[in-house]
Amino acid sequence: MSILRTDNLTHKYSVGTPFEVTALDSVSLDIEEGELVAVIGHTGSGKSTLIQHFNGLLKPSEGKVYVDGKDIWESKQSLREARFKVGLCFQYPEYQLFEETVYKDIAFGPRNMGLSDDEIDARVRRAAEFTGVTDEMLEKSPFDLSGGEKRRVAIAGVMAMEPKILILDEPTSGLDPKGRDTILELIRDYRERTGSTVMIVSHSMEDVADIATKVLVVNSSKIMSYDTVPNTYKRAAELLEVGLDVPSVTKIFMELHDRGLPVRTDIYTVEQGIEEINKLRLEGVNL
Amino acid sequence: MMHDITIGQFFPGNSIIHRMDPRMKLILTFIYIIVIFVCKNFWSLGVMVLALIIMVLLSKVPVKVILKSIKPIAIIITFTAILNIFYVSDGDPLFDWRFIHITTGGIYTAIFMIIRIIALVVASSLLTYTTSPTLITDGIERLLSPLKFMKNSVHTIAMMMTIALRFIPTLVDEFEKITNAQKARGADLETGTLVERAKALVPVLVPLFITSFRRAYELAFAMECRCYHGAEGRTRMKIMKYSKLDAFALLFICVVTGGVVALNILFVHII
């Protein structure tokens, strides 16, 4: 079932001035419920503008956005619903923490939704569990936590709203490999346990390649492709051409293919690479 | 999307006004503002306006841009005009109805005041249009540097102004980002009473302050790493040198001032 749909969505900044730019140009997109979508595109491609349309932070210059089949700009009520159905977690979310305790900060979203105290408490605890925020941490000031902990608290604050679609903008930026793995792990876990739709905006394809089910490539204000991960990497050459990075493993297999080795080119993890080469070895391929 | 913010209202260019020494521009603007208050009649004010028009034309800043600087003070202008029209009772009566007495004197004074305020604003805008904020702060620092006893505090204030100017766009950008992030968590910043709205800003302002402190802390480190240690032994890349142009500008303003004084004496009180 389609959970999120855009219909000829166009967005222009600074309309009517000499600085007018079209950040999104007639984008039509349909995202199925339960997918884990990796959104890639370089800075200025329009991907940030796109995700801000999904919960109505920006108003389309033209076109429509439907969440759960409903036009979000239909009424004030539908816009408010969209804000809660689509949870948006921005880049460096730890910089938006403000409450005295971690508990209160995570409760900020649910409280804005007008839920009962019991429901808020239940949601805060569920979100804390998903993100590995301990009971002890809940009582601390968010400013006494380490960088990685703050990041998890901030993500918990969005998860606690229990949105149908969770969108995270660069959730791993600035983290070391271990911190990055922790965050990606918890996102994967969250999706598996709640069945929600998740979108991750990322520059680093190596990070999202293993956990995504679909890849949405945004380039020059348009959707360049929206497909499964292997199908996307079959087009690695095109991605490289528009200045996007592909995993090193994909680059290796592209080169092997070009140099005459009969390998698949939709490889994007080291494990797949080992498997593919071992298969060739078993087949006794020789150059 | 705040990348198109311009700090202050600097209008880059290479006109002779742009090329003048910022110190001289500061001095001349200062003199101009004083002289405009010395003007006692339309003749002397006319000289000042003429001088201003010449300078605006020389600066090559489009008149449209200049006029934009008057817009924010429209209320003050209207208010002053109304005040003068109703309270000045010299001259012939023009309109008399109950407590409202309008006289020719009132109208003249109102017009005189309006021209005076506009000239004042345009003159100071011309300074900011043709001089980058850094040059203005630098200019102030150097003008005041002969005051040895306050050399350090002048430098500190100038440095603070530069840093403030540098960080305004960054903070505006940051404000927008945090606002969006809290809106995404359902914060309602647009409806409610004034008090409610002020309260709703807390989730935006707290993070903004905290980031600003962090920025200040990191910037202090970075400045120390670049050997910053106050004004002591510090040189500047851009040397400020008075040129013939500046001498000519000074001469020009002296002539104008002389004219204003003469006209003040010649036409006493012909407002």
Add this chain to the structure above:
Amino acid sequence: MDTEVILQFKDVYFTYDEETQGEEPHWAVNGVSLEIKKGDFVAVLGHNGSGKSTLAKLSNAILIPDKGQVLVEGIDTSDEERTMDVRSHVGMVFQNPDNQIVATIVEEDVAFGPENLGIEPAEIRRRVDDALKAVDMYDYRDKEPHKLSGGQKQRVAIAGIIAMQPDCIVLDESTAMLDPKGRREVMDTIRRLHDDLGMAVVYITHYMDEAALADRVIVMEKGDILFDGTPLEVFQNVEKLRSVGLDVPQSTELALELGLSDKVLTPSECADAIIRSFK
């Protein structure tokens, strides 16, 4: 002392703990000795909290060791009289490009360091122009910094350091906040500064592919040096690196897993090794 040595750590200890009441403090840097020589390109790897940033701050007298000595061109960093000398020899670029640019015009920011050193105006002008050309930002000299991209801002910050003509430049996770394009710009700039100007570079990062470009890799763990060697030598230790929260480049990992060569760092080297194995 060897004149070629720019930066020398002699059994350095540092702690952020203030009062320890007789207990052994938590050492953020725990007995580190190392030398950086003229023309070195060293990457320092480690997860957050491994002590790598503390190491950076010790190198130019922002922090002073609790035990041991840090020498910059033979000057002890604990000598307060000579702090400015130390900092003019070892320049530092930080993580957040926004928080290290002081002036409202690019070229004025680059001039900030030399101005603090009290250099003659004409000489500053020359240095600023050279520095901006070296980082390929000369065309942006009269722009306002906030209108630049992250990678461009970081290159301005680098120009601000090289205008002080240090012998060594320390980059403390200077690419962590940049997008891939910005990272590439900064990496290329650093590589060029090293190759063309012979500047010693200490490059602190947790991106393995960036560390692979260095001549020497130091891995920090718990305030101590875990590995110190060429990228090829260090990346052999896949399991050990993983256990301290680090990665190895995918190319190296694939080649090692396939039992191929141990001399692989880049994708094309890996492809070469695989092709050879099928001949």
